[in-house]
Amino acid sequence: MAFPTKTHIPLAPDSGDKFLDNDTCLPSVPIHIVTHASQLPEEFLHPSPEKELVIGFDCEGADLCRQGTLCIMQLAFPNAIYLVDAIQGEESLVEACKPALESSYITKVIHDCKRDSEALYFQFGIKLHNVVDTQIAYSLIKEQEGQKRLQDGHISFVDLLADPKFGGISYVEKGEIRIFLRQDPKFWTYRPLSELMIRAAADDVRFLLFIYHKMMENLNQRSLWCLAVRGTLYCRCFCINNNNFADWPALPTVPETLIAGNQAPEEETLSVLDVPPGKMGYIIGRRGANILAIKEGCSAEIIFGSNKGPPDKVFIIGPVRQVRKAEALIRGKLQHHYY
Missing domain, CATH: 3.30.1370.10 (K Homology domain, type 1)
Structure with a gap:
């Protein structure tokens, strides 16, 4: 399936504080189905400090974990969404994405990275790095506001989108996909991709850049450091190896400004x-x-x-x-x- 369809994506600088529940008011961008690396942006395939990027990122699969099957990687840019088809593109396509997924120059905004990182590591040897996990960021914002860390787990992506600060929208389609997955765990393996699959995959990333910018506005310097460290640790979480992660990127160091201000966490x-x-x-x-x-x-x-x-x-x-x-x-x- 080679056609690009379209979706609406909020652009944070122009969105202000308005709700995002009216897609007709949002910019329309193409959705590209990627089966070959040449279809991906050059600045993504070859990360560079001269062209640092922030992208929305997610993975879909059949029982997504070390033993499951990675089926799609979703990449949300401000001007397009790319659905990287790991089934049709096979291992060579995912390997072409490895430099970007491991790069310090590309920030991957994701909601709950643990299983995605596990699948990438055990199935393709990719060490997911430099993530901003919106689940962690939300928790840190609540801590800044004086609330205790959530004891029953972090906020779901559906609930995060429903928060007026980060979209104020109802993501009812997510429930529809969950029903399909319960009925058929191989849902994401089928090809060609259906319109429902394309829409659902795009929906999981199209709001992430908006959420990212809103969260960056709310996080203080201490929380930003915690976000970077916990994101690194979450990427490692299920990726147990025999060398205590010696071959993984190092944890971020404490900023000098926090140390100088006697605020070192x-x-x-x-x-x-x-x-x-x-x-x-x-x-x-x-x-x-x-x-x-x-x-x-x-x-x-x-x-x-x-x-x-x-x-x-x-x-x-x-x-x-x-x-x-x-x-x-x-x-x-x-x-x-x-x-």
Whole structure:
């Protein structure tokens, strides 16, 4: 399928604070179905410090994780959306995108990067880097406003779009796609791409640049550093290797301005705890009571591999002291059931 269709994309500098629920008021841009690297912008294929980019990014797949199938990568530019077809373009097309996905010169704006990063790493050897995760950014904005870190996970993309600060729109089509995926997990593998698939893939990225600019306006310097660090740690989260991520990009350093102003934040880290097979339930507890108590007892984020894996592991991200506290609380729950 070679035709470019069109969609509407909000351009942050011109959008002001108005809601985005009227597509007819928004600029129309083409959607390109990409099956060969030559169809992608040159500045994306060959990242350069002279041409730094900010793009919206997402992935779709069949059971998207290390063992699933990456089907589409969506790239949102201010003037176009590119749907990179990993099924028809095959491995060579995804590999052509590797320099951009690993580049420090291209900022990838994404909502919850963990599974996308895992799929790219284990299926194609790509170390996703320099992401702005809007899920993390939203949490940091709420922390700046004095709210506690969410204990039941981050905000969904649907709920983020519904927030008047970041769009104020209802993304009802997302529910429709979820129904299709439950009925047929191979939904994203079928070719040619249907109009529904094209529209759904584009919808997942077409608002990201608008959201990005709105969030940058709200984040202070300390939060911006935390956003960069946590984004790096989220990209690593499910990508466990044997060298403690020595071959991954280093964590961002604390800005000198924060150090000079005695505002230096505590170092943040990722910890991976091994849980004896069959014992994860002790950590979670009946109706989640144990894990809720653990989360209330620390300011770190606790993530489970779930049924997608990695199994029998708990991932903890946050300030070092809070991560160590979470580790102790989790081990305490396990020891309580052993003795």
